[in-house]
Amino acid sequence: MTYISNKKKLLEEINFNQIGVSFKGSGSYVPDQILTNQKISQKVDTSDEWIKSRTGISERRISNLGDNVTEMGYKAALTAIEMANWDIETVDLILLATSTPHDLFGSAPSIQAKLGANNAVAFDLTAACSGFLFALITASQFLKGGSFKRVIVIGADQLSSFVDWNDRRSCILFGDGAGALAIEATNEYDNFIGFDMSTDGKRGSFLNLPSKNNKEKIIDNIDFSSGGFSPIQMNGQEVYKFAVREVPLILDKLFRKTKYSSEDVNWLVLHQANQRILDSVGDKLKIPKEKILSNLEKFGNTSAATIPLMMDEAIRNNRIRQNDIIATSGFGAGLSWGAALIKWG
Numbered sequence: 001m002t003y004i005s006n007k008k009k010l011l012e013e014i015n016f017n018q019i020g021v022s023f024k025g026s027g028s029y030v031p032d033q034i035l036t037n038q039k040i041s042q043k044v045d046t047s048d049e050w051i052k053s054r055t056g057i058s059e060r061r062i063s064n065l066g067d068n069v070t071e072m073g074y075k076a077a078l079t080a081i082e083m084a085n086w087d088i089e090t091v092d093l094i095l096l097a098t099s100t101p102h103d104l105f106g107s108a109p110s111i112q113a114k115l116g117a118n119n120a121v122a123f124d125l126t127a128a129c130s131g132f133l134f135a136l137i138t139a140s141q142f143l144k145g146g147s148f149k150r151v152i153v154i155g156a157d158q159l160s161s162f163v164d165w166n167d168r169r170s171c172i173l174f175g176d177g178a179g180a181l182a183i184e185a186t187n188e189y190d191n192f193i194g195f196d197m198s199t200d201g202k203r204g205s206f207l208n209l210p211s212k213n214n215k216e217k218i219i220d221n222i223d224f225s226s227g228g229f230s231p232i233q234m235n236g237q238e239v240y241k242f243a244v245r246e247v248p249l250i251l252d253k254l255f256r257k258t259k260y261s262s263e264d265v266n267w268l269v270l271h272q273a274n275q276r277i278l279d280s281v282g283d284k285l286k287i288p289k290e291k292i293l294s295n296l297e298k299f300g301n302t303s304a305a306t307i308p309l310m311m312d313e314a315i316r317n318n319r320i321r322q323n324d325i326i327a328t329s330g331f332g333a334g335l336s337w338g339a340a341l342i343k344w345g
Ligand code: ACO
Pocket: 045, 046, 047, 050, 051, 054, 055, 128, 129, 130, 168, 169, 170, 172, 173, 207, 234, 236, 237, 239, 240, 273, 274, 301, 303, 331, 332, 333
């Protein structure tokens, strides 16, 4: 079947008044290189004990030269497509959440090319550690609006390239990786139950990856600002306070909006920033520890990748099962934060 008739058939099957979202597959990828807390303490004045007790992190993955966001995102997307059992020609949209693209003009089209997704449109979306959640929400709206039938949402980041490896207050937190979900439109049910999202640029200075803006000359009297970025700058305490205040509030608002409660939740999948943040949010929402998924210990904060990386692990080891209710929230630079309530399957 040609693409045009294939797509026409897929779209004909849909009653546009009742389009819902269905979750079909997940995938992830992390680089092989492991940087343990002990190894970091050879570089900066810190210890495994300090990092573990303040963050919950034991080790993180660091990209080698070949493991850029395009490569990692491609590998995560491929495994999600395999789980969904999709013909690659039927993918309509590839949405890549990243703050560290391999190409500043966008890395999603390179992933499209590597996948051979010839009928898809692909673009990047940047919202730091909220990126995956914002991309998932964006994708759901395209699906519910009837524009696309099959979407791959990827979160991938390589913050190791932008960390100041001499700054012990921030370099201990971050790692590299990618995760992806395969989602599609359906008339049978809607497993994207609800969402909320927010930004506050007034507090943006708490966490930045700023451009350098070095003044240089093109010719006399014509200056330009040369490219490049300064390493990550972070006020850890303010980011911490922001997260433990806003994340419970937005999840609570979402529960009220959707008429669900925290008791209905099988799994809380938060952006993996710090175990103490996860515990505090769980306490405030009265969600027991057994329901709060965490893989921070192994991967640290992989920025836009943490949520799908965590979901993929839990789906593959049979913790997240068909029809489980998942409350998820991303938060980070911007400042930005958001939440979504979904049912797996
Ligand atoms: N090893 C040893 N000592 C350290 C280290 C370290 N790696 N880092 C800081 N310290 C010291 C400080 O110098 C300070 O010492 P002092 O009291 O003598 O001045 C002491 O430890 C306490 O420092 P705090 O900054 O108060 O430590 P805190 O308990 O707040 O933990 C942390 C710091 C882990 C960064 C925490 O604030 C945090 O997790 N904040 C959230 C950060 C975050 O999640 N950022 C990413 C957001 S997502 C995104 O968009 C990318």
